[in-house]
Amino acid sequence: MKKYISLFGLLIMINAANSQNGKVMDTIYANEQMTVSLFFPDPIRQGVTGSSNYAFSFNRERAQYFGLLQATPGEESNLLVVTQNGGVYSYLLRYSQKLEKLNYFIDNSDSIGHERTGATTLPHQKMSTVDLDTIPNSDKALDYPKLCAQLLRNPRPFDQIKYKDGLTISMTKSIYYAKDVYVVFEIENGSQIDFEINTLNLYKVNGNNKRKSSYQELLLSPIFQFQRPTVVLMDQTVQFVCVYPKFTLGNGEKLMVKLEELNGSRDIAVKLKYRVLK
Structure with a gap:
């Protein structure tokens, strides 16, 4: 839980500067049948979603440049990612039965700012502190929606x-x-x-x-x-x-x-x- 507290503090700082810039966040669509891959310019250090019906997984033991996203039906949410060099990236998440894009190659210019200096572009954020407690902290976070759906089937x-x-x-x-x-x-x-x-x-x-x-x-x-x-x-x-x-x-x-x-x-x-x- 402690590792999410510092990240939540980052969210507060980004939200506090929200009125300074009106850049619209990009939207990433996902579902439970397909795996969406996100490739970042630097290895991922932290990644959280604002709702438990979205699962973002990445290697927490050995730093890697990509993460995997899946979703189950539900309201839209958001994804916040911090890379090893302190770059901050934020995206809207939406569920869709049909996916037109499965791979996202993210550039340094897509960063909304740096965790030490604050935001350079300020998208609107929506994240629940309650949802943070339910985020799987396993490297196999991606398995949860798949296995649960299989149990119901x-x-x-x-x-x-x-x-x-x-x-x-x-x-x-x-x-x-x-x-x-x-x-x-x-x-x-x-x-x-x-x-x-x-x-x-x-x-x-x-x-x-x-x-x-x-x-x-x-x-x-x-x-x-x-x-x-x-x-x-x-x-x-x-x-x-x-x-x-x-x-x-x-x-x-x-x-x-x-x-x-x-x-x-x-x-x-x-x-x-x-x-x-x-």
């Missing part, structure tokens, strides 16, 4: 199910892959009222909640979320994937899912007991 049985007030939440056994754990969730809204999601959290729990002194809940924070909705319309069923860092369950430990409604009381909590699949 080839679903496993939902064998953990909870029903309440016309709502049903289901989940598959956790799937272990490349030091991460993938969980497919399904929410079915059989009621006549739309369900706005406030939170959906996964916990490791230990002990009995009737004996408060021995009861513990440990929140498992996702590192990537794929097609997670903010609202489930009435008579609608949605599926999505959450990716978590590898975890194990000790003796007496269980998993618990809590689904809470925004501006409502239709909250669901269910405890689960099962092993992680490999």
Whole structure:
């Protein structure tokens, strides 16, 4: 997280100078079927996107000049890249089913400025600090959209199910892959009222909640979320994937899912007991 704090500080400086220049950012289009390649004039040091439905990957162990971009359907976002020599590059990102360009060769003149001296051209920036926390920090960041999409195309049985007030939440056994754990969730809204999601959290729990002194809940924070909705319309069923860092369950430990409604009381909590699949 610390490495994103300094980068977020850079974003603040660029935004602060936004009124000084009106240059329009170039737009890069991407989707989940094709890989878009970006070649920079200097090796990449940092790269972040403003939304988790865009994945930008590059070699973090051995500096290289190119990065790879993929996207899943969603609103437009932006990409910020800092190269080894301090050059700053910024682009708008949009999802498109049809891609007319797969390779971008970027010149030094495309830089919006230098991280030490500030911006020379000032595009409009839009980035969420919350989204920064969900950016995969693995060299295989590009794999997340592909693997999640594959899980939804080839679903496993939902064998953990909870029903309440016309709502049903289901989940598959956790799937272990490349030091991460993938969980497919399904929410079915059989009621006549739309369900706005406030939170959906996964916990490791230990002990009995009737004996408060021995009861513990440990929140498992996702590192990537794929097609997670903010609202489930009435008579609608949605599926999505959450990716978590590898975890194990000790003796007496269980998993618990809590689904809470925004501006409502239709909250669901269910405890689960099962092993992680490999």
